[in-house]
Amino acid sequence: xxxxxxxxxxxxxxxxxxxxxxxxxxxxxxxxxxxxxxxxxxxxxxxxxxxxxxxxxxxxxxxxxxxxxxxxxxxxxxxxxxxxxxxxxxxxxxxxxxxxxxxxxxxxxxxxxxxxxxxxxxxxxxxxxxxxxxxxxxxxxxxxxxxxxxxxxxxxxxxxxxxxxxxxxx
Numbered sequence: 670x671x672x673x674x675x676x677x678x679x680x681x682x683x684x685x686x687x688x689x690x691x692x693x694x695x696x697x698x699x700x701x702x703x704x705x706x707x708x709x710x711x712x713x714x715x716x717x718x719x720x721x722x723x724x725x726x727x728x729x730x731x732x733x734x735x736x737x738x739x740x741x742x743x744x745x746x747x748x749x750x751x752x753x754x755x756x757x758x759x760x761x762x763x764x765x766x767x768x769x770x771x772x773x774x775x776x777x778x779x780x781x782x783x784x785x786x787x788x789x790x791x792x793x794x795x796x797x798x799x800x801x802x803x804x805x806x807x808x809x810x811x812x813x814x815x816x817x818x819x820x821x822x823x824x825x826x827x828x829x830x831x832x833x834x835x836x837x838x839x
Contacts, residue, residue, distance in 0.1 A: 686722070689719075
């Protein structure tokens with residue numbers, strides 16, 4: 670599928686047997702959590718998803734997603750555009766206990782009672798994890814004063830070492 674609106678939920682086991690490849694998008698209006706943290710966002714999230722079965726007979730969902738959102742710079746309080754690009758690889762499981770037995774290169778995604786995965790929530794979760802904890806412009810693009818230091822410590826500490834007293838106890 671090319672440039673299609675992707676389904677919200679999908680059955681990974683059937684899709685993996687068909688080795689389905691989806692190249693499409695989700696409308697950003699359906700990603701409420703992502704919209705809640707952004708000032709303004711583009712119209713869609715571009716997503717490419719592949720379903721397959723690996724050598725260990727495990728079903729996997731791999732893909733990439735990208736979009737652009739506006740965040741507020743924490744230095745100057747001005748909005749700026751942030752590109753979000755993520756890659757992911759999941760293996761569907763029935764419950765949390767099954768997730769413990771997956772190889773370390775897979776993240777687990779729990780299927781619902783119908784054996785489906787909410788693909789839109791999966792992509793939204795990955796994009797949310799990619800948002801910087803402290804959004805800010807590049808220093809050259811920021812209107813805030815660049816002379817301020819951000820977390821630099823002095824080379825030497827002026828305080829005496831409290832353990833120097835122990836040297837005199839011999």
